[in-house]
Amino acid sequence: MSWPDLQRLVQTTLSSKRLGTPVFARLLVQSAVSAKGGPAFLAQVVAVANGWLGQPLQRMYALGSVKRRHVALTLEYERGGNAQITWVGTAPRGPALDLLLVGNHGALYHDLTPSSRFEFAADPPNELLAWVQRALDSNRPEAAP
């Protein structure tokens, strides 16, 4: 399954309200992005999670580092939603993704499977990219700008 296919299925499921209100997303993406491109890649993934949760992002906490090829982001949303995003920058068996999306009436699962390239519709907003960079640099929870 490709990343756009997964995004489309997730969006369709959320729109159907079968899960109820989304409250938590756990997303693992494995992709050999260059260290320089790491923050932008993470910002893209955060933007996707923001769309799924459908709430303004309020705080972001980063552990790990782009240099070590592993980052874990904890995201807190204004109306109580949360997300944990993990990026693994080593991909010996190709890019992969794994998703758990929980709503207050159900859950959606996508197992770790090889994926085609991660393609994003647009560049991440500059403000979000700067926020991700700030979280990566500070090692403390960073509030919305």
Add this chain to the structure above:
Amino acid sequence: MSKTFGILLMSGNHTHQESYAAAFAADKRCRLIAVTDEPTVDKRRRTLNERLAKTHGIPYIADLAEALKRKDVDVVSVCAPPERRARIIIRCAQAGKHLYLDKSLCPALEEADAIVAAVERAKVKSYMFSFVSQPWARQAKELLEKKRIGELVAIHADTLFAKGRTGSARLGARRKEEFPPRRHQLVEAKREMDNTGVYPLTLIRWLTGRRFQTIYAITGNNFFAEHQKHNVEDFGLIAATLEGGLVATVSSGRYGWMTHPGFGQNRLVLVGTEETVIVDAHRPRVEVYTDETPWSPPSVHPEDPMAFWNTTQEEVHTRPKRTWLPLHPPANDSSYFIDQLVAGRDSELPAAEAAITTEALVAAYKSAATGEVVRLPLPRK
């Protein structure tokens, strides 16, 4: 002739003792001696204790002190409510009894330290119920010990219980956590970051042998009005660092009967320098689909709406989920402890190790209440 271990059951029905007692009873090396508790317990608790004693055809000894005098008691299985747990564990240790302990160890750091000191002084063996005896956890341990994924970089763990009728919590605002938490366990709800988060935290410590250095945590009320009503969380997230720069994250909680075909998301993502591997309690598995009536949630038991206990679920005729059948059946955790006693060694999760998880959980609640990253070790008074 091999030794028979006498098992004293501290507390009865509507606790995990229901399943622990059954597991000990199924082990031919064990003999259930009695159910006991503190003499001051209320009528409801006493009735529930007597009910378990009756189930197993053993006496109820209303005074723990009297029960601990019995020479035929080798092990006490302690399932007291969290707030009474520490003082009871300490008394049992002082009586020279080995300890099979419900999780989590206790709510407060000072209590955990006192338990560790008492167990060490008494030189008794101890073990806290956990997943370390389960086949999938052993598989994760072997992967790491044989360095099959290179050097470990991070562990991401989920323990989410698929129980309870979800959708009743009022959404729309972030939960405001209190510190220290006043209550951990009520009839209708438990603090789920503690109740379910204890498993992955324990696994992370056991798998890595490293201490937690920082903890950042969030609690939430995403699913159940019962939790919200009592101001306890049904969901918790933890982002932690351990010695050597290891990163760990945990999601834990209770998210409703119908959210998972098995007992809930229960797995570890092990990120290594060479490979990322998922170890899942439901893998490998067989999946069975038939023309049987599809599984549906049981009626809500008024004394146990979150389906904590076996007896209440029998009363509302809860059917087992039978679509996903893990290839490796769950291990008998109490038999694991008896194995250690027979071998004359301590368990892999004695009180001292369980206390490390308590410290992490205390730090997590502090972090959730303050919104700050908490550094460990926590200061002692």
